Amino acid sequence: MTTIKPFAAGSYLTNRTASQLTTLKSQLSDLSTQLSSGLTAQTYGGLGSGRSTALSAQATLSALTGYAAGITAAQTRTNVAVTSLTQVATLGIDARNTLNNGLQSTPVNATAAKANALNNLQAALDTLNQSVAGNYLFGGENSTTQPVLDADTILNGNGTQIGLTKFVSNQVAADLGPKGNGRLSQTYPGLDSSNVPISTKITLSDDPSSRADPASGYKITGASPVPTPGGIAASSALNPTGTSATVTIDVNQQPAAGDSLTLSLQLPDGTQTKLTLTAAASGTTPAFSNTGFAIGANQAETAKNLNDALTSALSASAGSTLMANSTARAASTFFSAPNPTTTAANTVVWYQGENGSSDPLSTQSVQVSAGSSVQIGVRANQPAISNVLAGLATVALGMPSSSDPNAAAIYSAISGKAQPLLSSADTSPGTSSTGALPSVQDTVTQLSLASTRLSNAATTNKASQNTLQNTLDGIEQAPTEEVVAKLLDVQNRLQASYQVTASLSKLSLVNYIS
Template structure:
């Protein structure tokens, strides 16, 4: 008789027992793996209904780890930028204070003030090349290029790859000052010989030069006593100073006054007063001589000192400040037209400066090499926000700006103020020294005020400090979130050792009992049963 095995007598019970033993064996293996690995399962499929939650938690943790890495790097950059700009602000503020205090002893502080300002200028330039992990901090979006040239190149110029000489700050300032002062150092005025009677001072004859450089004469002049003074209505105008008669002599206190006008329209009044005795080198009083010719020569010599003194304390200082400001506006990249920003340079007709040249990048060192994007939708175009040039993702929806540029207007002003001090403070001690020093204190002090007065370098420090605080707060929030998500994930993926051991012992006992019963049943026969 043929027997179908699956339906043989007793086969069902045997198969069911084998299946139960196999199930217990699998449970024993799973529990052993859980005990050794500490994980509920080696696959997400083994987590059952918790698999979706575990997958979402893992994605969240991965994102949080990425945010933490970005925040750590950004905090390092931001804190270094804060330290660097704090130093820039401190240098600007302390230098301005030193400059003002120097008015108490001008002669002693001029030379040291120049040296200090130049050293501080070099320090600020070096500070603006700060980097973190190989990335420069003050180049905007461009973190790979050194944003600021070395101080020596900036000050003294260089030669480009084609052999073209590029003028540095020193040459740019000297050019502008020379154009304003002229060969006589008196604001491009022409004065008659010291023995000439009457004394005459004439404006620059070249109309292009006269409109842009040097002094022009105010429309009126006054005189008292035996002195006369008048300004012609012709162009170029002439100041004429004389005595009321060939034999007349001024009395002590008699004076002449006239004004000198700068190209910007501001005026400086010159007053020369007769006296019986005069301090050597005076530029405001002249000695009454033994005769009218000697008196007029003394007046002419004092007038020469007055004109050069006014030029050195008015034109030269302003020219230095303007040239420095122009120079530090320069940039290789960006600008309103996207082709960089070229400092303004003087253009000549023969030997006469007649205006300012069209921008030419092949003439001047461009000190700033970093990113310099402008918003051309505005009129006039404006630089884009420096702090937004770099940003870090701190959450799924949050970013924090951490960028900075070395050429923001506030930093440019501090650099220009230091340069004005370094190049315009008087180097000699004469009657014009105090006025020149005071002019520098006014001009440079106004520029250096950008270190602390709004808008200022300190404002940028505050922005970056707030950014650093936001990064810290985001880091704290992310860590708290990370702990919560990790606890949730652990609850799903991690197996409790105590629970696993209890289940493992239970399965072992059940499996052992099953084996014993099965073994006993396997030995059962009709003979054993009857006996």
């Protein structure tokens, strides 16, 4: 009789026993691998239903690791930027306080203030070139180019382009004019061949450049005698082309002591200054000074004294008020780069970084999570920083020497123009189309808050990372104790199966019957 082996008597039991042995051996092999590797499976396919969770967790963990690296680098960058800007703010505040404290003894303090301001300006410029890991902090989007030229080039130029020092001196010279009186033309023709005063009239005209854009020198806006009518008369008028004004002053009768003449002048930045000259009795005062004039023996002599007093007052005012205005204006123009008057063709451009129209803070950002980023950008030419630099430059280049006879007036004028600029260290310098402009200290606060956000994000990400890692370990990692217990169980079962199989293999009809 023919027998089909797979269906022969006893074949099913034999096949099932072999299959069970194979399964146990496979389990033993898997458990041994788990014990040696510590992993549940060597492939994601071996994880069964947990593979989707494991793959998702691995992707998220990888992203969190990248965020952590970015946050660490950004925190270092932000902390250095905070330290640097704090130094700039401190330099500005200290310079402002020094100016206030020095008003009591200007000849001595002018020299000290000048030297300190120059040192502080150089220190601030160096600070703005700070870098971290080869990346500059104050160049906006451009972190590979040194954002600020070195202090020597900024101050002295590079041989083909003028620096700040020459730029300021050129502006001062242009405003003061060849006579050092604000580009005004003053005429007193009333002297005979023996230099005896014979005229009672003085004329004063401003230069057409005072009405140009940009303006230079003093612009006459009025002349007011007191009392009116009185011994002094004044009239002013524009010339036919409207490019210049002329004031005619006439001592039409002898003034009384205390009568005065006030001349109103506009500076190139639109601010006003006034010069008041007061008549004094002959013999009680010099013939003329910056503030007054003596009443002469006659009207012509009084006019001559008034003319000389006007010359002296204009020279003193131009050498202090106008000079300070020119210095501060030029320094502000220079540090507000790029600008129409500070071009690479004739003047060094101190700022070399990115100069777009976007908010400086947004020029650098770091991704801290899938849906969140922190902005940490800064530009060295932000208005507040530029103002502090301009304020330091105004003091450094405008303060007089201790031997200057007009030191007190110059110190006061320079202080008056520099302090508002230096105040940008801790006070908003103005507003823009997007709102109030931040002071240097405001920017420090913004960056400090950004640093706090980075720290918080790092903490949150670390917690998420730990949770995900625990979840992933629960899926991928094989618990040693559990694997050992299973391994022993499988070994025992396999050993028992081998023993039974061996015993059965020796079974015969003789052994069975016996």
